[in-house]
Amino acid sequence: MSEILSMKQIIKEYQMGDETSTVLKGINLNVNAGEFLAILGPSGSGKSTLMNIIGCLDTPTSGEYILSGREIANQDEKALAHIRRKEIGFIFQSFYLLSRQTALKNVELPLVYSGSDKKIRREMAEDLLKKVGLEEKTNHLPRQLSGGQQQRVAIARALINNPTILLADEPTGALDQKTGHQVMELFHQLNSEGRTIIMITHDVNLAKQAKRVVQILDGNLMEEVV
Amino acid sequence: MLKENLIMAWDNIRNSKMRSFLTSLGIVIGVAAVIALITIVQSATGEMMSQFESLGTDKITVTATGNPLKSGLNSSDLKTLEALDNVAGVAPSVSITGSAGRQGILLDEVSIMGKNEKFFEADTTEMMQGRKLAASDMDGNTYVCVIDQDIAKSMFINENPLEQRIMVNGQSYAVVGVRDTESTSDLMAGMNSSSSADGTIIIPYKNALALSGASNYSTVDVYFENTDLSDQTIADVEGVLDAAFNYKDNSYSIMNLGSLLDMMNTMSTLLSALLAGIASIALVVGGIGIMNMMLVSVTERTKEIGLRKALGADPLQIQVLFIIEALALSLAGGIIGIVLGLGISVVATMLIGTAFAISWGAIGLGAGFSIAVGLIFGWTPAKKASSLKPIDALRTD
Numbered sequence: 001m002s003e004i005l006s007m008k009q010i011i012k013e014y015q016m017g018d019e020t021s022t023v024l025k026g027i028n029l030n031v032n033a034g035e036f037l038a039i040l041g042p043s044g045s046g047k048s049t050l051m052n053i054i055g056c057l058d059t060p061t062s063g064e065y066i067l068s069g070r071e072i073a074n075q076d077e078k079a080l081a082h083i084r085r086k087e088i089g090f091i092f093q094s095f096y097l098l099s100r101q102t103a104l105k106n107v108e109l110p111l112v113y114s115g116s117d118k119k120i121r122r123e124m125a126e127d128l129l130k131k132v133g134l135e136e137k138t139n140h141l142p143r144q145l146s147g148g149q150q151q152r153v154a155i156a157r158a159l160i161n162n163p164t165i166l167l168a169d170e171p172t173g174a175l176d177q178k179t180g181h182q183v184m185e186l187f188h189q190l191n192s193e194g195r196t197i198i199m200i201t202h203d204v205n206l207a208k209q210a211k212r213v214v215q216i217l218d219g220n221l222m223e224e225v226v
Numbered sequence: 227m228l229k230e231n232l233i234m235a236w237d238n239i240r241n242s243k244m245r246s247f248l249t250s251l252g253i254v255i256g257v258a259a260v261i262a263l264i265t266i267v268q269s270a271t272g273e274m275m276s277q278f279e280s281l282g283t284d285k286i287t288v289t290a291t292g293n294p295l296k297s298g299l300n301s302s303d304l305k306t307l308e309a310l311d312n313v314a315g316v317a318p319s320v321s322i323t324g325s326a327g328r329q330g331i332l333l334d335e336v337s338i339m340g341k342n343e344k345f346f347e348a349d350t351t352e353m354m355q356g357r358k359l360a361a362s363d364m365d366g367n368t369y370v371c372v373i374d375q376d377i378a379k380s381m382f383i384n385e386n387p388l389e390q391r392i393m394v395n396g397q398s399y400a401v402v403g404v405r406d407t408e409s410t411s412d413l414m415a416g417m418n419s420s421s422s423a424d425g426t427i428i429i430p431y432k433n434a435l436a437l438s439g440a441s442n443y444s445t446v447d448v449y450f451e452n453t454d455l456s457d458q459t460i461a462d463v464e465g466v467l468d469a470a471f472n473y474k475d476n477s478y479s480i481m482n483l484g485s486l487l488d489m490m491n492t493m494s495t496l497l498s499a500l501l502a503g504i505a506s507i508a509l510v511v512g513g514i515g516i517m518n519m520m521l522v523s524v525t526e527r528t529k530e531i532g533l534r535k536a537l538g539a540d541p542l543q544i545q546v547l548f549i550i551e552a553l554a555l556s557l558a559g560g561i562i563g564i565v566l567g568l569g570i571s572v573v574a575t576m577l578i579g580t581a582f583a584i585s586w587g588a589i590g591l592g593a594g595f596s597i598a599v600g601l602i603f604g605w606t607p608a609k610k611a612s613s614l615k616p617i618d619a620l621r622t623d
Contacts, residue, residue: 057536057616078540085538092620096533100237110537112230161538 005031010063012049023049025219036191038210039200046219051200055088055167056080068164085114089158093170095150097142104138107157128156148179168199235551249519250559252512257563257592259505264498264588265571271494273580284453287481288446293474298442303470312459314451315344318443320434324395328381333424340434356388356403366432372403376425395437513599520552520607531611532619545612552604560596
């Protein structure tokens with residue numbers, strides 16, 4: 001399997017007044033295409049920082065991060081935006097849908113930024129909403145949808161640019177057990193279709209559903225045998 | 227991309243109607259004030275200007291106050307003036323108040339004007355009846371007159387005044403024409419007829435000079451052939467007058483309507499600019515209002531900005547979104563302001579009683595100003611939004 005993500009000695013430091021706090025202390029991580037990886041860690045372990053770096057929302061203080069053959073560390077804001085657009089599909093704990101836009105418009109949004117034609121955008125968004133089982137809800141506003149449905153809209157949105165990695169941050173954290181389970185089912189389905197998924201969570205049981213689990217503790221990453 | 231941004235901007239404006247309206251209000255007031263003030267000033271001065279223009283820009287009026295050695299201009303001075311290049315004609319004017327009588331009717335407060343044929347050639351007043359005075363009437367021994375409709379009405383009740391004789395200051399004159407002084411837009415003619423309670427009688431200038439008891443002319447109109455050369459001609463006229471009064475100071479003055487008009491034009495432009503400048507203070511205040519609202523909006527929508535960035539929006543795309551929103555607010559305000567300003571102008575010109583003239587310059591200025599305000603005051607908030615770090619933006623709760 002081909003390697004799509006490679007991290008070597010990633011260090012992230014934050015300046016807090018006079019003190020420098022090191023949140024990531026030399027992370028090494030390799031992810032191959034088609035993997036379903038869970039990054040498990042309690043709050044304060046540095047897992048959010050790691051997710052931000054993987055998602056190109058932030059850059060490491062030092063170390064080497066290669067995503068799809070491209071070095072990320074020295075890219076500027078504009079280049080990072082283009083990489084996110086192409087490589088990463090984000091799924092957040094609290095969905096982050098635009099509340100005044102319909103489900104369809106929310107799913108279309110990433111394509112607006114990549115400059116796709118309106119008709120193509122619409123077709124792709126409709127297809128993906130169908131894929132996540134919401135073909136009946138295309139013109140609903142987020143507040144007219146249940147939490148599980150909103151998260152499925154968010155997943156459709158994450159998929160629309162056909163990203164290299166689906167990056168999910170506590171995707172079931174705001175859902176009840178049953179709908180959480182449905183979302184995980186959807187992840188399994190997507191993974192079986194070959195989609196690479198990286199899921200960040202503090203929940204051991206949720207992490208166990210992934211094919212591979214790594215644990216982050218106090219800024220250090222270790223492979224966990226499930 | 228632009229269209230998407232426009233739609234998104236519109237959604238945001240529509241979703242906070244009251245706030246958007248209040249934000250735009252400053253621009254509305256500013257633009258309306260600029261448009262109204264410029265339009266009203268231009269309409270009013272335009273009207274005044276056209277009245278002055280009807281007096282004729284192709285002539286100057288020489289008022290010869292004279293000096294102890296020479297009381298005014300004599301006939302040979304007039305001939306010298308008439309011989310100058312570019313002078314089409316010279317029309318001396320004698321004005322006295324006297325009496326007119328006929329068959330027991332006596333008007334004792336009549337304005338008696340002495341004019342020559344050049345005056346009548348340039349005069350735009352219509353004749354109701356008869357003819358104007360001609361060159362052949364100017365020999366000093368021809369007793370003919372042109373009366374106005376007021377005299378005609380009071381002296382010739384149900385009679386044709388033509389070829390009838392009236393007594394003017396004791397001398398019998400034949401009426402050869404009746405002028406319709408109400409037909410003219412000529413301000414001077416209007417003033418002349420109203421200055422005298424009973425009306426105006428025009429007689430040949432030499433006759434009038436004899437009646438007045440003076441020996442020289444104190445008021446002379448000099449008509450130009452080509453107004454483009456008037457500066458040179460005025461200099462020539464001054465040369466002649468200086469010689470005529472033996473280079474004594476303060477013997478004469480020249481009223482030049484052309485230069486007066488130029489001056490009024492300049493003043494009107496200055497006044498417009500000044501008023502527009504004052505009104506544009508409101509625009510600046512309005513712009514600050516927009517900036518404030520946009521800054522609040524950026525803070526409120528921090529999470530949205532973070533999300534858009536996470537989904538692949540680059541800084542420029544975020545900046546454009548916010549600038550378009552600021553522009554939409556200011557332009558909407560500008561359009562409402564233009565309509566409001568024109569409305570105010572229509573009402574104001576009606577109240578003042580001048581003709582309403584639409585000023586495209588003012589409308590362009592209003593539209594341009596509101597776009598500029600949107601760009602200038604939208605820039606900082608948009609820049610702030612675009613430079614937010616996506617992680618910081620997403621983390622905000």
